[in-house]
Amino acid sequence: xxxxxxxxxxxxxxxxxxxxxxxxxxxxxxxxxxxxxxxxxxxxxxxxxxxxxxxxxxxxxxxxxxxxxxxxxxxxxxxxxxxxxxxxxxxxxxxxxxxxxxxxxxxxxxxxxxxxxxxxxxxxxxxxxxxxxxxxxxxxxxxxxxxxxxxxxxxxxxxxxxxxxxxxxxxxxxxxxxxxxxxxxxxxxxxxxxxxxxxxxxxxxxxxxxxxxxxxxxxxxxxxxxxxxxxxxxxxxxxxxxxxxxxxxxxxxxxxxxxxxxxxxxxxxxxxxxxxxxxxxxxxxxxxxxxxxxxxxxxxxxxxxxxxxxxxxxxxxxxxxxxxxxxxxxxxxxxxxxxxxxxxxxxxxxxxxxxxxxxxxxxxxxxxxxxxxxxxxxxxxxxxxxxxxxxxxxxxxxxxxxxxxxxxxxxxxxxxxxxxxxxxxxxxxxxxxxxxxxxxxxxxxxxxxx
Numbered sequence: 001x002x003x004x005x006x007x008x009x010x011x012x013x014x015x016x017x018x019x020x021x022x023x024x025x026x027x028x029x030x031x032x033x034x035x036x037x038x039x040x041x042x043x044x045x046x047x048x049x050x051x052x053x054x055x056x057x058x059x060x061x062x063x064x065x066x067x068x069x070x071x072x073x074x075x076x077x078x079x080x081x082x083x084x085x086x087x088x089x090x091x092x093x094x095x096x097x098x099x100x101x102x103x104x105x106x107x108x109x110x111x112x113x114x115x116x117x118x119x120x121x122x123x124x125x126x127x128x129x130x131x132x133x134x135x136x137x138x139x140x141x142x143x144x145x146x147x148x149x150x151x152x153x154x155x156x157x158x159x160x161x162x163x164x165x166x167x168x169x170x171x172x173x174x175x176x177x178x179x180x181x182x183x184x185x186x187x188x189x190x191x192x193x194x195x196x197x198x199x200x201x202x203x204x205x206x207x208x209x210x211x212x213x214x215x216x217x218x219x220x221x222x223x224x225x226x227x228x229x230x231x232x233x234x235x236x237x238x239x240x241x242x243x244x245x246x247x248x249x250x251x252x253x254x255x256x257x258x259x260x261x262x263x264x265x266x267x268x269x270x271x272x273x274x275x276x277x278x279x280x281x282x283x284x285x286x287x288x289x290x291x292x293x294x295x296x297x298x299x300x301x302x303x304x305x306x307x308x309x310x311x312x313x314x315x316x317x318x319x320x321x322x323x324x325x326x327x328x329x330x331x332x333x334x335x336x337x338x339x340x341x342x343x344x345x346x347x348x349x350x351x352x353x354x355x356x357x358x359x360x361x362x363x364x365x366x367x368x369x370x371x372x373x374x375x376x377x378x379x380x381x382x383x384x385x386x387x388x389x390x391x392x393x394x395x396x397x398x399x400x401x402x403x404x405x406x407x408x409x410x411x412x413x414x415x416x417x418x419x420x421x422x423x424x425x426x427x428x429x430x431x432x433x434x435x436x437x438x439x440x441x442x443x444x445x446x447x448x449x450x
Contacts, residue, residue: 001044006173007037010161013153014045015121021159022119024110025051025073025080027065029181030125032072033174034162038123039076050117054109055084056102058186065182072180081113099192104280114157121159126151129167129198132216136197142284146230146269149223166213234270237263248320249275256294256317265291272308275319281306293317300408314405327412331378334417336368336445340377344413348377348427349448356439357446364417364425368443370435377415377427384416386423389433397426404429417447 003011023038025031038049053069055062066082073080091101110122131150138147153163162170174181189195205212237259243250249271256264268290273279286305293301293312302311302323309323330343340348356365384397401411406429417425425431428449437444 001040004173004176006033006162006165006169007041009164010034010037010041011044013159013161014047015154015159018045018047018120018159020048020050020117020119021121021123022110022114022117023049023051023078023123024106024125025053025069026125026184027053027069027072027182028125028184029174029179030127030162030167030170032179032181033170034123034125035073035076035078036177036179037173039078049078050113050119051078051080052110052113053080053082054106055082056087056105057084058087058098058102059184061182061185065184068180068182079117081117083109085109099194111157119157122157123159123161125162126160127162127165127167127170128213128217131163131220132202132213133194133197135216135220136201137194140193144265144284145223146227146266148220149227150220152224164217230266231270233263234266237267238270238274241267243316245318247324248318250313250316250318253294253312253315253317271317271319272305272310275321276307282308290317299402299405313407324409326409327379329379329381329412330415331376334375334377334447336373336375342377342415347450348415348417349450351446353444353446356437356444359431362428362449364431364447365437366424366435366445366447367437367441368445369441371419371424371445375424376418378418380411380414380416384423386426386432387434389431389436391433397423400426400430 021038023031023035025035035049035051038045038047042049051069051073053066055066057063059065063084066084070080070082085105087102087105088098090096090105091098094101094104096104113119114122134150135148138150141147151160151163153160186192187195188199190199202212209215238249238251241251241255243252251267251271256267259267265287268287269279269282272282276282282305286303289303289305290310293303293310294317296312298312299314300312302309304323307321309320311318311320327343332340332342334340334348335350336352337350339350342348352368357363359365380397380401382398385394386397386400387394388400397416406414414429415427416423417427419435422434423432424434425447
């Protein structure tokens with residue numbers, strides 16, 4: 001079988017080792033052409049095909065399009081899953097444009113179905129003209145270089161074998177093989193920005209430069225090569241800057257600020273990518289907000305971004321998919337002899353004895369006679385003050401926390417040993433100068449954190 005240039009592009013870009021393909025079929029000429037070409041090449045490629053169609057329920061004709069795809073796949077002996085989604089309702093629920101909601105719904109449908117049919121790749125019919133439109137859309141929206149790289153032939157599970165083919169090539173192939181397809185009239189609706197580009201701006205650019213589309217397509221390929229290099233650098237940089245963290249990702253602030261701005265913003269993007277899984281809905285304004293957080297005067301502050309939470313915690317920048325759940329306040333009675341399990345799992349052990357044994361960061365001793373009952377262990381309250389041992393006068397606990405760079409989340413879990421309104425011990429951090437026990441001055445209460 002003699003291969004056309006379109007079929008050759010499919011062979012040349014075929015994902016190595018793929019045995020099962022999920023093919024997205026809208027019913028338009030592009031996806032029908034792709035599906036047909038894949039049926040012709042399936043034996044050569046030793047691959048099985050499974051088609052997928054999502055009815056967005058936006059146009060009156062959409063139900064008929066779904067029937068068309070189902071019948072066409074049956075005629076070509078390709079298994080096909082057809083589902084529908086009220087995209088307009090979804091757009092309202094998610095506060096998105098109809099276009100964006102449709103893309104999200106389609107992506108989620110294809111990813112879910114790919115798992116169900118055990119697909120190695122999801123094949124999409126994007127072509128060179130789509131690539132040019134995507135580039136122009138992102139340019140108008142102020143995307144950085146990473147965004148201007150636009151679509152790739154192979155990206156994770158997504159495969160776009162026609163990305164190097166023009167729409168004219170696809171139409172010629174479809175007509176040569178007598179393929180049927182349906183026309184989506186919404187592709188002519190000028191209210192959509194992509195259609196304005198397709199029917200108004202890009203034709204004007206072609207009048208100025210007939211090679212405009214091929215040059216833009218070539219530019220995206222060159223940008224992608226540079227992006228591949230940058231990606232190697234930023235992954236290495238994130239690994240070097242990462243701090244020990246069992247919850248999300250932390251990067252050292254000083255090391256981030258020492259980076260060249262171009263490398264720093266890409267490192268921040270990579271951190272978001274690792275925590276979120278993608279960069280959808282992340283825009284330049286979000287990265288600028290992180291930069292401001294990083295370089296600002298506030299030692300502790302946070303941002304709620306789309307699909308991500310980012311916080312400055314003194315000398316670190318902390319990335320999580322969601323904000324950490326704040327612990328509940330606690331107020332527990334402390335026995336004079338025995339053990340008390342704290343909310344964080346640690347234990348306070350108490351004993352009453354005649355002699356002093358000595359204090360440490362984890363052990364304090366008090367004159368039992370100077371203490372009123374009951375003793376309690378509670379969480380921090382706004383306005384708390386204490387008299388740190390070795391100092392004169394009271395100090396706000398908030399200031400003590402700041403001086404010792406104790407993070408917001410840790411402050412809420414830090415136990416305070418109190419006697420009435422008096423803080424005896426910021427447990428594990430600093431005791432107060434109250435109720436100090438002296439040798440030979442009576443019973444001693446010994447409190448140990450274990």
